[in-house]
Amino acid sequence: MDRRAFLSTAGAVTATAAIARPAGAVAPATTGGDARLNETFDAIFQEQVRESPELATSLGLDKGELAGLKAKFDTRPALQARQEEVARARRNIARLRTIAPGGLSDSGRLNREIVLYQQEIGIVPAARFGIDSAVRPYPIFQQGGAYFSTPDFLNTAHTIETAGDAEAYLSRLEQFATLLDNDTAEQQRQAARGFLAPAWSLDLTLGQMRKLRGQPAETSTMTQSLVTRAAAKSLAGDWQRRAAAIVGQKVYPALDRQISAIERLKPTSRPGDGAWRLPNGEAIYAVALEQMTTTRFTPDEVHRLGLAQVAEISAELDKILKGAGYTKGSVGERLAALNVEASQLYPNTDEGRTALLASLNAGVKAMYGRLPQAFATVPTQPLEIRRVPPEIQDGASNGYYNRASLDGSRPAIYFINLKDTGDWPKYSLPALTYHEGVPGHHLQISLAQESKDIPTLRKIGFFSAYSEGWALYAEQLADELGAYSGLERAGYLQSFLFRAARLVVDTGIHTKRWSRERATDYMVATTGFARPRSQREVERYCTQLGQACTYKIGHMAWNRARADAQKSLGSRFDLKAFHEVLKEGAMPLTILERRVKERTATMRA
Numbered sequence: 001m002d003r004r005a006f007l008s009t010a011g012a013v014t015a016t017a018a019i020a021r022p023a024g025a026v027a028p029a030t031t032g033g034d035a036r037l038n039e040t041f042d043a044i045f046q047e048q049v050r051e052s053p054e055l056a057t058s059l060g061l062d063k064g065e066l067a068g069l070k071a072k073f074d075t076r077p078a079l080q081a082r083q084e085e086v087a088r089a090r091r092n093i094a095r096l097r098t099i100a101p102g103g104l105s106d107s108g109r110l111n112r113e114i115v116l117y118q119q120e121i122g123i124v125p126a127a128r129f130g131i132d133s134a135v136r137p138y139p140i141f142q143q144g145g146a147y148f149s150t151p152d153f154l155n156t157a158h159t160i161e162t163a164g165d166a167e168a169y170l171s172r173l174e175q176f177a178t179l180l181d182n183d184t185a186e187q188q189r190q191a192a193r194g195f196l197a198p199a200w201s202l203d204l205t206l207g208q209m210r211k212l213r214g215q216p217a218e219t220s221t222m223t224q225s226l227v228t229r230a231a232a233k234s235l236a237g238d239w240q241r242r243a244a245a246i247v248g249q250k251v252y253p254a255l256d257r258q259i260s261a262i263e264r265l266k267p268t269s270r271p272g273d274g275a276w277r278l279p280n281g282e283a284i285y286a287v288a289l290e291q292m293t294t295t296r297f298t299p300d301e302v303h304r305l306g307l308a309q310v311a312e313i314s315a316e317l318d319k320i321l322k323g324a325g326y327t328k329g330s331v332g333e334r335l336a337a338l339n340v341e342a343s344q345l346y347p348n349t350d351e352g353r354t355a356l357l358a359s360l361n362a363g364v365k366a367m368y369g370r371l372p373q374a375f376a377t378v379p380t381q382p383l384e385i386r387r388v389p390p391e392i393q394d395g396a397s398n399g400y401y402n403r404a405s406l407d408g409s410r411p412a413i414y415f416i417n418l419k420d421t422g423d424w425p426k427y428s429l430p431a432l433t434y435h436e437g438v439p440g441h442h443l444q445i446s447l448a449q450e451s452k453d454i455p456t457l458r459k460i461g462f463f464s465a466y467s468e469g470w471a472l473y474a475e476q477l478a479d480e481l482g483a484y485s486g487l488e489r490a491g492y493l494q495s496f497l498f499r500a501a502r503l504v505v506d507t508g509i510h511t512k513r514w515s516r517e518r519a520t521d522y523m524v525a526t527t528g529f530a531r532p533r534s535q536r537e538v539e540r541y542c543t544q545l546g547q548a549c550t551y552k553i554g555h556m557a558w559n560r561a562r563a564d565a566q567k568s569l570g571s572r573f574d575l576k577a578f579h580e581v582l583k584e585g586a587m588p589l590t591i592l593e594r595r596v597k598e599r600t601a602t603m604r605a
Contacts, residue, residue: 033103037112040099041455044092051088057157059460060405070158071168073150073175078139078186082126089123110595111458114587118461124287129280131195134288134545137278139187140262141197141543142204142395146179147212147258151222152389156402159410160229166239169226173246176222177254184258191265194279199269200516201543202262204395209262211391213255217248221391273519273542275510285510288546293465293553294588299511302549306503309552310526313497320490335494335528338487344425353387353418356429360385360416363433370481371439376576377583379446381412383437388417397540398423398533399432401441406449406456412442423533428491430484431475435495440474441467444582451583458585464547466586469554472499476555494527499555501526502548506541516542557589561596568600577603 049056053069056062062070074081096116101109125134136144154173160166190196197205217223223243230239270277275285289299297305314331321327326334338344346352364383371378381404388396396417404412414436417423424432434440444467449459475492478484484492501523508514508522516538523534541548566573581596 033099034105034108037096037099037104037108038455040095041111041115041457044095045457047088054153054157057153058403058405059456060407060409063407067164070165071171073172073179075175075178075182077182078132079189082130082132086123086126089119093119107453110584110587110591111455114461114585114591115457117588117591118457121291124291125284128287129284130193131190131284134284135292135547136544137195137275137284138197138201138543139190139195140183140205140258141201142208143397143540143543145187145205146176146183147205147209147255148392148395150176150179151212151225152392154222155225155389156413157410160226160235161233163235163237166226166230166235166237170239170242170246173222173226173243174250177250180251180254180258184254184261187265188261191268194270196265196269197543198273198277198516199266201539202266202269204539206259206262206266208392208395209255209259211394213252213259215391217244217252220244220247221389222247222251272513273509273516274513275545276513282511285545289549292546292550294463294590295465295553297553299507302503302553303507303512305556306500306505306507306552309500310497310504313493313500314526317490317493317497320487320493324487324490330525331497332525332528335490336524336530337528338427338490339425339528339530340422341425344427346421346424346426348421352421356418356421356424357385357387357416359426359429360414360433360437363430364437367434367438367478367483370478370483371443373481374439374477374575375443375579377447377580379438379443379450381408381442381446381449383442384411384413385437386413386415388415388419390419393417393419395536395539398536399436401436401445403445403449403460406459412446414442417536420530420532423530425491427487428494430478430488431492431495434475434478434483435471438474439477440471443474444470444586447582448585451585453583454585461586463586463588464550465554465557465589466592467554468551469556469558469589470582472496472551472555473558476559494529496552496555498523498527498529499551502537502541503552505538506546506548509538509542510545554589557593561593564593565596565600568597569604572603
């Protein structure tokens with residue numbers, strides 16, 4: 001998580017009337033103690049939003065009294081911002097601790113506990129190691145930095161409905177140059193301390209920067225995003241000329257300075273691919289693993305869990321593949337052979353990509369028809385499926401989800417990397433859709449955002465193990481709902497195998513000194529995924545510590561919680577009622593399992 005992502009999740013708690021409470025939002029019912037707690041949440045959130053224009057835009061709150069934020073970025077130098085954020089978090093922690101949990105309702109105690117957890121664990125990387133994030137210790141890499149995130153933010157989060165929105169876009173576009181220069185200065189400073197991504201990561205980064213830089217300013221994606229959307233709204237103005245002038249005169253020179261700086265730094269990058277190459281690398285990885293999994297598992301425990309899961313899932317896949325006539329070679333070799341069968345592939349053309357996206361949309365629509373079998377509450381927020389922008393696809397993840405704005409002005413988006421359609425054999429796609437869309441990320445995050453039972457930070461709060469664990473559980477639930485046919489069930493189990501292999505690979509890279517090549521070899525041999533796709537994944541694990549472990553650790557926690565509830569309630573267990581816990585928002589896994597026990601006890605009584 002980089003600084004801007006931290007800003008979006010670590011301190012925001014609940015919206016107030018002064019900050020344009022989202023339409024339809026209802027404040028949680030309060031006792032006397034809860035009222036004081038919620039007032040504190042309000043004050044924290046107001047300060048947080050005003051300090052982070054990006055957060056205001058992401059939530060759809062950059063309007064009314066806060067409309068001026070739509071024309072701004074947080075342009076503080078990284079060191080200043082980090083110091084100020086740590087100081088603010090410590091003030092927030094002190095304020096929240098003055099509110100005794102004994103005087104709160106059950107929901108108030110839960111909210112206080114989770115917000116304190118977020119605040120306390122969120123400042124550890126800055127306070128202990130002088131970096132923004134233990135998970136993302138490099139300021140600039142193939143998936144991190146303003147060069148990577150800002151054009152996408154401007155295109156997807158910054159909405160354009162009026163001429164004022166277009167003017168705000170131009171203002172932000174000009175400030176993009178400052179963001180780039182801030183990143184460059186921070187990377188130079190951190191490189192001197194030993195925090196510089198591996199050379200291969202910097203090569204990928206430079207390739208993406210040059211691709212962004214290589215477009216004429218008039219036809220750059222940054223210019224055309226404004227031109228196209230302004231035209232769609234019939235907004236009169238010389239948008240192309242003005243945007244191109246900013247891109248050519250401000251953004252590109254800053255990007256040139258960043259490219260030059262990375263080129264100079266690259267020869268100084270230390271050898272190796274894992275956290276062990278960093279100063280205090282072992283401690284940083286331990287913090288990253290705890291933050292990502294919200295558990296106290298050691299790296300060795302996670303590694304052993306991964307090996308055991310790989311063996312168990314491979315045995316299940318062996319039976320399915322043999323039943324389908326695939327009998328020769330290891331499970332990984334048989335999956336690899338299936339992956340390249342012509343009948344399983346979309347053409348690697350624009351037409352093929354269009355057909356692939358159409359199949360994903362059809363899968364989402366079909367799953368919506370099944371949801372009432374397992375859910376009492378179904379989300380109303382729309383979901384769009386888009387390809388990852390081509391200019392960042394070389395370093396981007398294979399798939400990811402962007403939540404909708406709280407006010408409904410911007411839909412949720414599920415991105416899929418279509419650099420090569422060969423990465424996506426047809427039998428593997430349903431599991432991806434159920435993971436990223438419904439009943440996965442889109443359902444879980446949307447239910448929290450639409451909940452009337454929790455304050456806003458709880459709605460937007462993010463715990464990777466909770467959310468990614470749910471998304472993997474959602475793939476399993478889709479199987480229980482009969483959503484897979486034929487070899488699609490092999491695709492679902494391959495997805496599980498892939499996440500189990502991540503436990504082995506992530507800990508192998510960061511604590512056992514596995515190289516990127518060794519990790520990729522293991523991933524290809526174990527899962528049968530194509531080497532380019534597997535390598536992109538491994539490269540993400542190298543530069544984003546511990547995140548890959550959240551999926552299977554979280555999945556196991558969701559399954560444990562459900563199994564405990566079923567055992568306790570017996571014939572009275574109701575799957576729809578169990579899933580209603582989603583309306584309580586994301587939380588650490590240890591708290592999730594406790595909350596399920598508490599809810600189960602209430603139902604039993």
